Amino acid sequence: MSANGKPYIREVSRYRWYFSSPRYLRYMAREVTCVFIGLHALILLVALRRLSEGRDAWEAFLQNLTGPAGVLLQLVILVFAVYHSTSWFNVTPKAMPVQVGENFLPGGVIIGAHYAAWLAVTLAVLFLAGAF
Amino acid sequence: MAKSNKPIVWGLFAAGGTVTAFITPVLVLLTLLPVVGVMPELLVYDNLHAFAGHWVGKLLLFGVIFLVLWHAAHRLRITLHDFGVRADSAVAVIVYLAAAAGTLAAAYFLLRI
Structure with a gap:
């Protein structure tokens, strides 16, 4: 209790709290890896679907995956996936x-x-x- | 003692996190290699079709997708809470249903190969 009888309540932002310390930010970075891990699982699902549709569908899929957008997406996923691995093992x-x-x-x-x-x-x- | 389904939820999350920590980077690497002119033999249609056509391959692919989806779904639930979304019950239903739907889809596609 403080002198005027009101308890002290520290203001914590509900939406931006993790910017207040590098520790929190690293925690959030680790948690956010799940978005990219999930995205990769979806890519695997699409791969299975294309594979089940036959040779042409599979080869078109692989071509897309190795195009500029596919490569960029996969590089981002790779960075987050490696961050997941290291933070998980650590x-x-x-x-x-x-x-x-x-x-x-x-x-x-x-x-x-x-x-x-x-x-x-x-x-x-x-x-x-x-x-x- | 009150019964809780937390050990199952968390156990699958941990299993998925371990599986994805070991293999997701190399799986991404596999599909990136053709860009630098190295075509892994497994990615050739006939080879991959044969792999996914065998029950061992089906089981492996199914297990990986199921565990990884569950891991991502559970962590997404926690992450949304951390970002200030407080409707946890609704979030839980949505993310777990999405993971279940993805798992069923994986089984469906695998059975058609």
């Missing part, structure tokens, strides 16, 4: 701490293992898909 020690005997495995080990697995999965998919 909190794994908090999300699933690993206990060994009395102690907990250092966070860096858990994060490092995830990055290594990420690299392995990426190379494996590229290899299996015949990219090299």
Whole structure:
């Protein structure tokens, strides 16, 4: 209670609160990745549809995807997807701490293992898909 | 103890977040490679059609799309709240229904391949 009997209430903007600290802004950037992850899932859905419609539909789809607009969209999605991956892996020690005997495995080990697995999965998919 | 469906909602969100963290970047990379003159063999119609035609391929594609859609839907619900949208029940119904519709569509397209 302050002297005049009114409790102090700090003003917090309901719509722009996350601009008040870089921490909040990073949190919001992480949360907003879902828009682009969702967008990519929709692209996968359209890909399945075109694939089910036959060769011509698929090849036209792939042509669109590799046109200027498709490339720009995918580059933006790639940036947000990578941000999702790094922010997801960086909190794994908090999300699933690993206990060994009395102690907990250092966070860096858990994060490092995830990055290594990420690299392995990426190379494996590229290899299996015949990219090299 | 009161029953809650939160563990299921959150469990699927976490599973989807993990799947998408591991594979979404490389999936985008695959469809970007033709731009620099590298055509992954999988993207050739006959190969991709054969992959999606096999039940293992269907199951993989279905699982990925289902989990990733659910992840995006759940996080979008939280994000809309953070942006000041307070109609959480309506938002929840819309985003989860959209994810369910997308999942059904994936199953439909896969069964036609």
